[in-house]
Amino acid sequence: MRIGILTAGGDCPGLNAVIRSVVHRAVVGHGDEVIGFEDGFKGLLDGHFRPLDLNAVSGILARGGTILGSARLERDRLREAAENCEELARRYDIDALIPIGGEGTLTAARMLSDAGMPVVGVPKTIDNDISATDRTFGFDTAVGVATEAIDRLKTTAESHQRVMVVEVMGRHAGWIALESGMAGGAHGICLPERPFEVDDLVKMVEERFARGKKFAVICVAEGAHPAEGSMPYAKGAIDQYGHERFQGIGNRLAVELETRLGKEARPVILGHVQRGGTPTAYDRVLATRFGWHAVEAVHRGDFGRMTALRGTDIAMVPLADAVTQLKRVPVARMDEAESVF
Numbered sequence: 001m002r003i004g005i006l007t008a009g010g011d012c013p014g015l016n017a018v019i020r021s022v023v024h025r026a027v028v029g030h031g032d033e034v035i036g037f038e039d040g041f042k043g044l045l046d047g048h049f050r051p052l053d054l055n056a057v058s059g060i061l062a063r064g065g066t067i068l069g070s071a072r073l074e075r076d077r078l079r080e081a082a083e084n085c086e087e088l089a090r091r092y093d094i095d096a097l098i099p100i101g102g103e104g105t106l107t108a109a110r111m112l113s114d115a116g117m118p119v120v121g122v123p124k125t126i127d128n129d130i131s132a133t134d135r136t137f138g139f140d141t142a143v144g145v146a147t148e149a150i151d152r153l154k155t156t157a158e159s160h161q162r163v164m165v166v167e168v169m170g171r172h173a174g175w176i177a178l179e180s181g182m183a184g185g186a187h188g189i190c191l192p193e194r195p196f197e198v199d200d201l202v203k204m205v206e207e208r209f210a211r212g213k214k215f216a217v218i219c220v221a222e223g224a225h226p227a228e229g230s231m232p233y234a235k236g237a238i239d240q241y242g243h244e245r246f247q248g249i250g251n252r253l254a255v256e257l258e259t260r261l262g263k264e265a266r267p268v269i270l271g272h273v274q275r276g277g278t279p280t281a282y283d284r285v286l287a288t289r290f291g292w293h294a295v296e297a298v299h300r301g302d303f304g305r306m307t308a309l310r311g312t313d314i315a316m317v318p319l320a321d322a323v324t325q326l327k328r329v330p331v332a333r334m335d336e337a338e339s340v341f
């Protein structure tokens with residue numbers, strides 16, 4: 001068989017581990033050939049690809065990013081791929097395509113699959129918000145980075161009697177904020193799933209200071225937002241169109257808390273540092289298992305599906321299930337953390 005593979009959407013620690021695993025299973029296990037398209041679906045459409053043999057994937061298991069490059073999707077080009085998918089499969093002489101990506105990529109994978117391309121998807125996102133799988137690789141790494149940041153911020157916060165507001169990734173779901181906040185012992189956690197009252201955060205910090213703990217760390221997901229009217233002081237800059245502009249909730253919340261508490265507050269935006277660098281052992285193992293099962297699915301002809309972690313097992317689930325809805329943090333998980341506002 002000849003299998004095509006690509007990585008699309010935002011990168012994520014563990015992508016290289018999937019690529020390596022697919023090549024090992026396909027080449028060693030089945031005697032297949034593998035080609036890798038560069039920069040996601042763009043490479044598929046524009047004919048940018050390279051053969052992937054054992055040497056090509058040697059030494060990449062622990063490397064962050066993706067050796068194939070990645071790009072976000074342009075809708076029109078995606079439609080072009082779906083309309084021409086039979087011709088594309090013929091052009092590259094591939095029997096199957098394994099796209100690795102998040103919600104957008106899996107939606108694209110489903111479109112190609114519906115149009116007749118033999119596709120097996122592999123989910124990825126540091127946000128862990130794909131509902132059809134219990135976990136995505138990259139999440140464990142991101143939580144580790146954010147936890148370390150919270151640990152470090154606590155010591156400097158304490159030295160200066162400050163409030164630190166650390167903003168982590170998670171536009172639509174607050175899994176990274178929840179788990180790094182729990183692991184790092186953040187005093188406040190704010191998630192996109194629940195609008196937070198700034199009054200409650202102010203009260204919490206004041207109570208801490210009153211009992212002699214003269215610092216606080218608040219972990220806020222980038223997609224978290226305050227309850228209506230609960231942040232009256234931190235107004236954004238007015239741009240040339242008269243619109244208020246904020247550089248993220250972390251900056252805005254730090255300004256609001258400093259004003260209301262009369263204590264120094266500092267924002268720390270972790271950003272893409274959470275997505276870079278070497279994957280944890282957990283993410284390498286999950287990514288490797290996904291790659292292995294994707295190749296097995298190709299050989300069974302189990303197309304239109306993606307790999308998923310269900311409990312401790314890897315299952316194949318319909319691509320349609322992957323993209324129906326995002327997996328958000330349920331209230332029960334917020335309750336366990338104690339410090340979600």
Ligand code: F6P
Nearest residue numbers: 010102125126127169170171275
């Ligand atoms: O979806 C993964 C993610 O890391 C989000 O948490 C974040 O909002 C986004 O990607 C950042 O995207 P970009 O790399 O395009 O800035």
